[in-house]
Amino acid sequence: MNTQLIEQIFTCVEFGKINEASPYPATMKGQPGSDELTKLALEQGYDPNVILYDALIASMNKVGQKFSENKIFVPQMLLSAKSMSAAMAHLKPYFSSGAVKRKGTFIVGTVFGDLHDIGKNLLSMMVEGAGWEVVDLGVDVKTEKFIETLKLYPDAVVGISALLTTTMVNIPQVITAIREVSPATKVIVGGAPLSADFAKSVGADGYGRDPQEGVQWLDKLAS
Amino acid sequence: MMTHKERFLATLANAPVDRPASWLGLPVPAAQQGLFSHFGVNSIDALKLLLDDDIYPLEVPYHYPPSNHIACAFKFAKVNHDDTPDERTLTAPGFFEDYEDPADVDKFDWPDPARYIDRNEAAAMAKAIDEKYARMGVMWSAHFQDACSAFGMEKALMVMLMNPEMFTAVIDKITAFYLRANEIYYEATRGYLDAVLIGNDFGSQNGLMVDPDSLRTMVFPGTKLLVDQAKSYGLKVIHHSCGSIYPIIDDLIELGVDAIHPIQALAKDMDAPTLKAAFGGKTAFCGGVDAQHLLVHGTPQQVEDKVHELKELFPTGLIISPSHEAILPDIPPANVQALFNALTI
Numbered sequence: 001m002n003t004q005l006i007e008q009i010f011t012c013v014e015f016g017k018i019n020e021a022s023p024y025p026a027t028m029k030g031q032p033g034s035d036e037l038t039k040l041a042l043e044q045g046y047d048p049n050v051i052l053y054d055a056l057i058a059s060m061n062k063v064g065q066k067f068s069e070n071k072i073f074v075p076q077m078l079l080s081a082k083s084m085s086a087a088m089a090h091l092k093p094y095f096s097s098g099a100v101k102r103k104g105t106f107i108v109g110t111v112f113g114d115l116h117d118i119g120k121n122l123l124s125m126m127v128e129g130a131g132w133e134v135v136d137l138g139v140d141v142k143t144e145k146f147i148e149t150l151k152l153y154p155d156a157v158v159g160i161s162a163l164l165t166t167t168m169v170n171i172p173q174v175i176t177a178i179r180e181v182s183p184a185t186k187v188i189v190g191g192a193p194l195s196a197d198f199a200k201s202v203g204a205d206g207y208g209r210d211p212q213e214g215v216q217w218l219d220k221l222a223s
Numbered sequence: 224m225m226t227h228k229e230r231f232l233a234t235l236a237n238a239p240v241d242r243p244a245s246w247l248g249l250p251v252p253a254a255q256q257g258l259f260s261h262f263g264v265n266s267i268d269a270l271k272l273l274l275d276d277d278i279y280p281l282e283v284p285y286h287y288p289p290s291n292h293i294a295c296a297f298k299f300a301k302v303n304h305d306d307t308p309d310e311r312t313l314t315a316p317g318f319f320e321d322y323e324d325p326a327d328v329d330k331f332d333w334p335d336p337a338r339y340i341d342r343n344e345a346a347a348m349a350k351a352i353d354e355k356y357a358r359m360g361v362m363w364s365a366h367f368q369d370a371c372s373a374f375g376m377e378k379a380l381m382v383m384l385m386n387p388e389m390f391t392a393v394i395d396k397i398t399a400f401y402l403r404a405n406e407i408y409y410e411a412t413r414g415y416l417d418a419v420l421i422g423n424d425f426g427s428q429n430g431l432m433v434d435p436d437s438l439r440t441m442v443f444p445g446t447k448l449l450v451d452q453a454k455s456y457g458l459k460v461i462h463h464s465c466g467s468i469y470p471i472i473d474d475l476i477e478l479g480v481d482a483i484h485p486i487q488a489l490a491k492d493m494d495a496p497t498l499k500a501a502f503g504g505k506t507a508f509c510g511g512v513d514a515q516h517l518l519v520h521g522t523p524q525q526v527e528d529k530v531h532e533l534k535e536l537f538p539t540g541l542i543i544s545p546s547h548e549a550i551l552p553d554i555p556p557a558n559v560q561a562l563f564n565a566l567t568i
Contacts, residue, residue, distance in 0.1 A: 016384070024385045070430040070470075075380040075437065082381070117314055118376060119427070165519045166553050192428040192466075193489075193515040210429050 016079025426466020
């Protein structure tokens with residue numbers, strides 16, 4: 001089987017081409033997007049695993065790298081994530097049947113007391129684009145909510161975000177509670193005022209300076 | 224010895240000063256009691272006097288409940304929230320979330336600032352401040368951030384690329400609101416105001432949120448109008464943006480801003496030596512004393528050392544101030560004291 005469609009889906013995700021109706025990017029106006037091309041690929045018998053790994057995950061990895069290097073910015077990344085989601089919707093039945101497996105489950109939320117979610121949302125999109133199932137708990141997430149959700153997904157990795165110096169200090173309480181109920185659960189933290197030193201000092205297993213670092217850390221766990 | 228205002232103006236002009244200019248910033252209510260206890264005062268005015276602070280910020284008296292704050296002038300969010308500057312949300316779905324036709328911009332009930340700004344109160348507030356201070360109107364006029372909340376931030380950022388005409392229609396209406404609001408305020412305070420603080424957050428810790436070209440096309444035209452308007456009243460313009468904004472500092476200089484605030488010291492390329500090397504003498508800065516780590520976790524000696532470093536780098540051209548205007552309660556007052564002590568020793 002040729003790989004032309006895979007390359008086309010890869011390009012659509014990289015440049016944020018969602019579907020034929022989408023006017024962005026201008027250079028691809030009127031062309032099919034990841035939505036139509038993924039549907040077509042499945043109809044033509046492409047292996048959904050190949051679509052997921054060689055087109056979607058590979059492309060989102062490139063997007064994350066470009067974002068990390070300030071070659072693209074949040075709007076471009078959001079449209080890439082939209083394009084990825086449009087393709088992913090066609091793969092849902094294969095996830096349900098077990099024909100395609102995700103790398104794991106990632107529970108993520110902004111720590112209690114903190115209402116900021118842009119960075120956390122970008123991370124969620126990138127992690128989903130890397131082939132993980134994401135359970136996004138939103139903002140101002142109480143410790144109990146993290147614990148309840150972890151009970152539903154006992155093998156999940158947990159991500160905790162904070163933007164403010166006054167709220168990052170709430171993170172240790174969440175980590176302590178997680179350790180009490182599930183000592184083996186891996187926890188990664190991130191957010192503007194955080195650092196690797198802070199992560200270490202509060203007992204987190206990982207720290208992500210940006211979404212791409214978070215994804216790379218998660219992928220190491222999954223490998 | 225220079226007056227506060229002379230020091231402020233000389234700093235903006237990169238001219239010699241007797242000591243570095245300073246700005247305490249805007250301590251949030253939860254931080255004020257700790258500062259008052261530490262310094263033995265009972266008001267922000269008394270604290271500023273004690274610290275020999277140079278800038279006196281003036282809020283716009285804007286009577287639009289429940290926030291009564293001009294930064295919350297537009298009720299775009301489709302969700303209930305407390306609607307205060309701290310609680311407002313940029314990311315919640317906004318009024319224009321599902322609109323695509325620029326002609327629909329008038330479907331929103333745009334507020335008339337003339338109904339909510341108290342001219343007499345604005346004049347009285349400005350006249351009450353000693354003219355030796357650099358009296359700075361805290362206008363914000365955050366047309367980009369408001370445009371983000373008009374759609375919901377993620378949607379807005381995508382609309383910038385997918386439907387720039389729609390984004391422009393909305394941000395232009397917001398800019399028009401601020402131009403009218405500022406006109407009312409500047410007229411009311413004419414002769415009693417020296418500077419204004421305007422701006423939007425364009426940066427994250429690691430870089431710009433939006434590509435420079437989109438900012439230049441859709442956001443900076445409004446910034447230019449706001450800057451030119453302030454200049455037409457003889458006011459100096461301090462432009463605020465949190466985060467890493469190095470790639471657009473030349474743009475801000477070109478737009479005519481007099482100082483760039485708050486130079487978030489730990490953000491990418493925003494450390495003082497980098498800014499001095501690239502922009503020293505071309506503009507002035509305000510901020511620079513890191514409020515993400517140093518002021519929160521550092522010792523008073525470390526804070527003093529940092530201020531001495533900044534003084535050496537910027538004998539003028541820098542108003543020394545925390546790198547976030549809102550002093551939060553996790554900053555020990557002893558570190559605020561250390562910051563101001565180091566200005567004169």
